[in-house]
Amino acid sequence: MSKYHFNEIEAKWQEYWAKNQTFKAENLSDKPKYYVLDMFPYPSGAGLHVGHPLGYIASDVYARFKRHQGFNVLHPMGYDSFGLPAEQYAIQTGQHPAETTKVNIEGGVDKNGNEIEGYRKQLDRIGFSFDWSREVRTSNPEYYKWTQWIFLQLFDSWYDKDLDKARSIEELRIIFSSEGNVKINAVCDEGIERFIASEWIDFSETKKQEILLKYRLTYLAETEVNWCPQLGTVLANDEIVNGVSERGGYPVVRKKMKQWSMRITAYAQRLLDGLNEIDWPQPLKDSQTNWIGRSKGATVKFKVLPPTPTQAEAKLWGELRGKKLGYKFRQQHPIDNYIVDFVCLEKKLIIEVDGEVHQYQLEKDDERELLLKEKKGYKVIRFNNLDVLNNLQTVISKIEAILQVLPSGEDLGWDFPKDELDEKFSIEVFTTRPDTIFGVSFMVLAPEHDLVSKITTAEQKEAVENYVEATAKRSERERMADVKTISGVFTGAYAEHPFSGEKLPIWIGDYVLAGYGTGAVMSVPCGDQRDHDFAKHFNIPIPNIFKDVDISEEAYSGKENITITNSDFLNDLTYQQATEKITTALEEKGIGEGKINYRLRDAVFSRQRYWGEPFPIYYKDGMPHAIPTEYLPLRLPEVEKYLPTETGEPPLGRATKWHWDTKKCSVVSNQFADQENVFPLELNTMPGWAGSSWYFFRYMESEKRDEVFASKEALDYWQNVDLYIGGSEHATGHLLYSRFWVKFMHDRGLVPVEEPFKKLINQGMILGESAFAYKLVGLNANYPNFIHNTNIFVSKTLRNHIVHNKEWKNDDFLNIVKGNLKSRLIGQSIIDKIVGFTIIPLHVDVSLVDIHNELNIKTFRNSREEYKNAIFISENGIVIDNNNEKYIVGREVEKMSKSKYNVVNPDDICEQYGADTLRLYEMFLGPLEQAKPWNTAGITGVHGFLKKLWKLYHSGENESFYMSDTPPSGAGGLKTLHKTIKKVQEDIEEFSFNTSVSSFMIAVNELSAEKCNAREVLEPLAILISPYAPHIAEELWNKLGHSESVSTAPFPKFEEKYLVESSKEYPISFNGKMRFTLELPLDLSKDEIESAVMAHEKTAEYLEGRTPKKVIIVPGKIVNIVG
């Protein structure tokens, strides 16, 4: 009389597991280790829906299977508990995010005032074999202490390219004091000044810090960032989807800000190489490969030619040259970063001649003038073109007068050495096709390029500045949406082709990105479509350097089968040969070299938010300094509001106690700030990926969590994650950053491994099946956009008729509609204007719909006030007022979400069918990696299976437990068992969980048919099923007389002998078409099979008197008769 009371059974075993710590992993064990990890969740207030646990169930099945196989399994769980939603909520209500986060995890009263259970209870109910003793929460100070600690390790490191690893800053200081930075080959900021040892020693500490910062693996720099004004923070590239923020969908603009960055680019190559070592899905590897974006090519430097003088300039030069005024003047001479029109170095006098000048240009000129005056001590005088052309004499007199007054100095010639000048006024480009260098007909700079303002000629100044300004204003999204418009402006300047000496016009255009390569390109219109488009649009010549290729319509970008021509010393070479030769030539000339370029950018690490890890950094003389690690964690301060300050500082700017006292080594009140011992702390916090980049190591440690992030013993034993399951949305975020941190930690000897996750599986999303009720609206003949709302809902079939414009000739229906409209809002005159109907589909809560897609009208009416008097028209076009007619909803597969009312809660499923049913059904739905719709109706199948399984063990009187100890009669039961063992083991090893659920069903169907009750069969079966349905397995195992948990019982061993068959049901085909089957012994030879088949009466029948041309026999498989 014992039925399958799943609720009792499940509660009982969940309690047993918790009490006995059944799944606690040991750090000291003789067993081989196995580490199964799920991507940990952000504990949102919305709780779990059935899509969330899919991956956890899969990993749990695997973890349990591994325990049966004798492994010491680490299968932990925790929470990525810093993050935006809690903070957004805090901003709205003032509740501390720590509080709401805790409620979301542990339960309590949630933000809407409802009692909620929390994540943990929901997870527990599904029967996972997690070792909860190792739980982590990234927002706990005990945890983020170590996130801060790792940050400081990065701060204390630089990347040595020669050794190809990270080293400590201390070692860098030693190198600087012994040999300066001349020989250092490091990944660092661009344009670092050169110094020798003695200079280094003489630098002030602040200066030293400034220099070191340019080498640190995490550094502070003014960078162009993605600023999201609505969220009030910067976002990383991977946090932006389609030009808007991933969370919230707010617009993002480019902005220059001082930010912490991570020098992930140092690891670009190793991150790429490491992909070969790990067993990850190919699409995921591909997206990392694309994100890193390695391309091989060369750099080339193009010299910028001095501008040709304007008419006015030429005229004035005529009067100044050759010491005509008694002093030596120079034309178009570089001073500091600028080229001035004329200069007398001896008198430090600069003369500028301008065209028509605009207001904004004046401001820029003022800036430039100020710089030249203040920094270099020059006097600047200005004339406009008209002055020079019309009143030359007055101009000369003015100049002479000033020359008289100015003191004389020494003409030291060039303001700075010639090669440095070339350096400053040359354009460096990166190209993947150096072989096409003779096809260059122009250059294009990104509008943001530094050189733009320096080289633009007076005539082009206005156009260029307008363009630059317009580009800066365009949001990222606009720029992305509009890639077809070709735009650009000529700067008026020219570059010199390094080999042909040709003059190449220099343009600016927004198709050249400031952030990639050098922000400048050599344009080869015959070989690059974008250059081709640009050249065509602006009528720039398109020289052809490919032999016998037509480039009049489009560029030829192929590399194969080309012969270079019109290219001087590269003529008649292939791509391969030409690339090699030109690279050598560039290197010999000293104007370029072969180079590998990466698309990957350094990762911005600052967020202007409250709910994240504080940086353990204070500022002294504007330089960041680390808080000594022994004083970590640096705890988040209390603030009265979670918004940015009125002056635009991040929320931490509101903290009143947020200064670091270097004497007391503690956080003190801001009022003690003295710039001597007490300094302000960093106001930014770390991004979401900080805590998740190393948490897998934290789980390894159980005992010494206060002393270390993870002990050496633990790290050595557990190594890395053997199996990691999670969503593919983390491809270029978490999964890339984690790999970066692990490689770094490995370099610094902190962890023994180079890759965090050996095998990774992406689980597919579980989609919801939304239900729709169809609301009827009338269309007005006079106003096409005006619709007459009704409160009438039509059933699915009726809706299809209306939508597909099929006339629905049913008077009742029309009368109902018109009658309703009349009574509700409008008069007859308007009804007459209604020319047709259309439908608005409304999401209805899936819980109001039964498995036959029938809407529960009563509940629906009560669900909202506005539906109270709704009229429903049935499938047959009749108003529903009794139970005879049905209202059928429409169904559509969509993402599962609250707003679509299609969320299915796992708690409800557990309540109604049990956790084992939920687990089995989630696995049964389809392949783990694939997206698939959830359909609650189908769950009865697996639930019925569990009932059937239960019954198999309860064949005694009144359905009592019964087991026979006598061996099974006949081989049937054992054959079924071993077939199932083989299949299930193979399936689990291949992560094909859906098919093993099928084989369980087949097994139970077969055993039930046989009325099998043999212990020899049913005992192993209980173990077999325990990874999938652990509660029922424990219960049966217990009833079978075991006092220990089934969880470590050895997995049944497959034995071939039970599967050996003596005969085979051969399919007999004629010309490839199967006609009948014939059972034959398996030990027959080919000839014997043939004669047996040919002798069969049906064979003759199908041959219809023909003689077979050929008989194909594959023993054990098939017979095919041709002819």
Next chain:
RNA sequence: GCUCGAGUGGCGGAAUUGGUAGACGCGCUGGAUUCAAAAUCCAGUGUUUUAGGACGUGCGGGUUCGAUUCCCGCCUCGAGUACCA
């Protein structure tokens, strides 16, 4: 546009060193049981048909005795990416 993945009954899906297409489950149909319902059990269920068969794994070709599986060309859907020089 580029990269990757996928197209099989009414639905979720199974089967690939090429060998009986549609396992298993849902749904549907009929039956048993029941006063009735639920639950349970039994049978049937790709399409079509003149009941022998014919057709059938997105479409069109090809290789083969035999193709869902291999090759070539297309179509559709989904995911990622966005001027990367």
